[in-house]
Amino acid sequence: MLEQVILFTIALGFLISVILSPIFIPFLRRLKFGQSIRDEGPKSHQKKSGTPTMGGVMILLSIIVTTLIMTNQYLEPTVETYLLLLVTVGFGLLGFLDDFIKVVLKRNLGLTSKQKFLGQVIIAIIFYLISRQAELSTVVSIPIVNFSIDLGWFYIVFLVIWLVGFSNAVNLTDGLDGLVSGTSAIAFGAFAVLAWNASQFEVAIFSVAVVGSVLGFLVFNSHPAKVFMGDTGSLALGGAIATIAILMKLEFLLIIIGGVFVIETLSVIIQVASFKTTGKRVFKMSPLHHHYELSGWSEWRVVVTFWAVGLLFAMLGIYIEVWI
Numbered sequence: 675m676l677e678q679v680i681l682f683t684i685a686l687g688f689l690i691s692v693i694l695s696p697i698f699i700p701f702l703r704r705l706k707f708g709q710s711i712r713d714e715g716p717k718s719h720q721k722k723s724g725t726p727t728m729g730g731v732m733i734l735l736s737i738i739v740t741t742l743i744m745t746n747q748y749l750e751p752t753v754e755t756y757l758l759l760l761v762t763v764g765f766g767l768l769g770f771l772d773d774f775i776k777v778v779l780k781r782n783l784g785l786t787s788k789q790k791f792l793g794q795v796i797i798a799i800i801f802y803l804i805s806r807q808a809e810l811s812t813v814v815s816i817p818i819v820n821f822s823i824d825l826g827w828f829y830i831v832f833l834v835i836w837l838v839g840f841s842n843a844v845n846l847t848d849g850l851d852g853l854v855s856g857t858s859a860i861a862f863g864a865f866a867v868l869a870w871n872a873s874q875f876e877v878a879i880f881s882v883a884v885v886g887s888v889l890g891f892l893v894f895n896s897h898p899a900k901v902f903m904g905d906t907g908s909l910a911l912g913g914a915i916a917t918i919a920i921l922m923k924l925e926f927l928l929i930i931i932g933g934v935f936v937i938e939t940l941s942v943i944i945q946v947a948s949f950k951t952t953g954k955r956v957f958k959m960s961p962l963h964h965h966y967e968l969s970g971w972s973e974w975r976v977v978v979t980f981w982a983v984g985l986l987f988a989m990l991g992i993y994i995e996v997w998i
Contacts, residue, residue, distance in 0.1 A: 675951075676748075676870075678877060679748045679879065680866070680870070680878065680879070680882050682744065682786045683740060683744045683823075683879050683882045683883050683886060684836040684885055684886035684889075685881045685886065685890075686740045686744065686883075686886065687736050687882070687883045687884070687886025687887040687890065688741040688886040688887070688889050688950065689822065689886075689890065690736040690739055690740060690887065690890065691733065691736045691886070691887050691888075691889075691890025691891045691893075692890040692893055694732040694735060694736065694889070695729070695732055695894045695901065697710065697892065697893065698729070698731070698732050698901075699726055699729070699900055699901050700726060702729070702901065703726055704724035708996055709814070714784065725812040725899060725900070725901065725902060726900070726901045726902070727777060727902040727904040728770065728772060728773045728777065728902075728903075728904045728906050729775075729891065729894070729901075729902055729903045729904065729906075729907060730766060730769060730770070730894065730907020730908065730910060731766075731770065731902050731906055731907075732891060732901075733887050733888060733906075733910070733911070733948065733970060734762065734763065734902060734905045734907070734910055736883075736886070736887035736890065737762060737880075737884055737914075738762075738763065739881050739912075740886065741755065741758070741759060741879065741883045741884040742759075742886065743874055744825050744883065745876060745879055745880075746956070748939075749875055749876055749879065750878075750992050751876070752876050753804070753805075753810075753901075754876050754921050755876045755879060756882065757804060757805065757809070757917060757921065758877070758917050758918065758921070759880075759916065759923070760797075760801065761797060761801055761837065761913045761914060761916075761917040762803070762910050762911075762913060762914040762917070763910070764796065764797040764800070764913070765797060765837075765841050765909040765910045765912065765913030765914075766906055766907070766909065766910030766913075768785075768788070768790065768793040768794065768797070768905075768909055769845075769904065769905030769907065769908065769909035770904075770905075770910075770972060771793075771904040771909060772784035772790060772905040772906075773904040773905050774783045777904075779884060782842075782906065787993060791838065792970040793934040794834075794837065794841060794842075794913075795834055796836065796839070797913070798830075798833050798834040799830065799834070800822050801833060801837065801917070802829070802830045802833050803970045807987060809931075810826075810921070810964040811923060812824055812825050812826055812829035812952075813825070813923065813928070814829075814923070814925050814926065815923060815924075815925075816926050816995050817924075817926055817927050817995065818863040818994060818998055819928075825860065826887055830878060831927075832925075832987065833920065833975070834873030836916050836919070836920060836925060837913055837916045837917070837920075839916075839939075840912045840913070840916035840928065840932060840935065841908075841909045841912030841913040841916065842864050842909075842912065842914060842939070843932070843935035843936060843938065843939040844858065844908050844909070844911050844912030844915070844932075844935050845905060845908040845909050845912060846935075846938050846942060846961050846965070847908070847934065847938045847961065847962060848876070848902075848903065848905075848907070848908040848938055848978050849963055849964060849977060850894050850897075850967075851895060851896060851897035851899035851961050851964065851973060851975050851977065852892055852896040852897060852899065852977050853889055853963060853976075853977050853980060854883050854907070854908055854911065855889070855892040855895045855896070855903070855905065856892060856977065856980075856981040856984070857889045857934045857935070857980060857981060857984040858878035858884070858888050858911045858915070858974065858989050859884075859885050859888045859892070859903045860943055860981065860984045860985050861891050861915055861931050861932050861934075861935075861984065861987075861988060862881045862884040862885050862888070862906050862911075862914075862915060862918075862980055863880075863882075863885050863988065864931045864988035864989075864992055865877070865881045865915065865918045865919070865922070865924075865931065866878050866881035866885065867883045868991075868992060868993055868995055869881055869918070871995075871996060872922065874921075874922060875958075877918055877921055878920060880914075880918070881918060884911070884914060888911070897977065899925075906943060914936070915928065915932060916930035917930065917995070919931075919959070924995065927991050927994065927995055928985055928992065931987055931988050931992075932987070932989040933983070933984070933987035934983055934984045934987065937962060938961040938962050938963065941957060941960045941961050941962035941963075941965070942960045943960050943962035944956050944957075944960075946960075947959050963976050963977075963980060966979075
């Protein structure tokens with residue numbers, strides 16, 4: 675029965691995204707919610723200017739509707755379900771505001787880094803307060819070595835780092851057609867498998883709701899993209915996957931399953947640190963996907979390669995958790 679629920683959830687999320695997209699994309703075009711391409715980016719991206727963005731709204735709607743329908747139909751919604759939706763919607767709204775400022779108000783950088791960080795911290799604090807009220811564990815474990823520690827009140831700092839860090843990591847990865855849609859579908863799929871194996875069915879349903887929603891979006895986001903998810907989608911997905919890892923007490927396993935997002939972020943950190951200290955760049959451009967583009971790889975080749983790497987990381991994460 676539960677196997678059918680999982681399949682129905684993926685199908686519903688996919689269907690809602692596929693139905694919403696042909697309605698929403700022309701609407702975004704009429705509102706002239708087109709993406710502005712920064713001059714310092716790869717020149718080949720200039721032709722993408724004007725492509726509708728803020729498509730993450732479709733992903734969010736699909737995730738919310740699918741999760742609520744399936745959990746209310748087959749399970750009793752728990753505090754975990756509402757925490758997942760809280761963080762996903764909260765980070766999505768923050769991303770929506772950022773996109774709105776960029777696209778409508780024509781401020782290409784959107785929210786300032788301080789404004790965005792403050793919003794992310796507030797959402798993380800709300801998450802922490804609710805989780806403590808629900809008496810959720812403050813223990814974190816490191817895989818393979820089987821080391822665990824109760825962080826107590828310091829757990830709030832850890833939550834902020836994890837939620838802010840991974841929401842920004844997914845946001846940094848969102849630079850090529852279909853890149854985040856594909857890599858996030860793989861990563862959420864891995865957590866769905868682990869949630870199912872741990873009998874955390876509410877987390878499993880949410881995870882596959884995300885998988886179905888982003889795969890439906892990928893139909894219109896694959897190269898050449900007809901719509902971009904924008905910060906609305908990428909910040910929401912990053913916050914969501916960090917929340918899943920936190921609720922499942924697999925926080926550090928997220929570093930492996932979300933390895934593509936981690937590597938992309940590290941490439942930016944390395945590039946900035948190298949340029950500030952030596953005046954030299956390690957990569958032709960960061961994040962890393964742009965380096966391969968400027969090295970002569972086609973956009974589609976970069977995306978498919980990163981999907982493959984993401985799949986390897988996901989399989990490794992499942993192997994570590996289930997068999998080691």
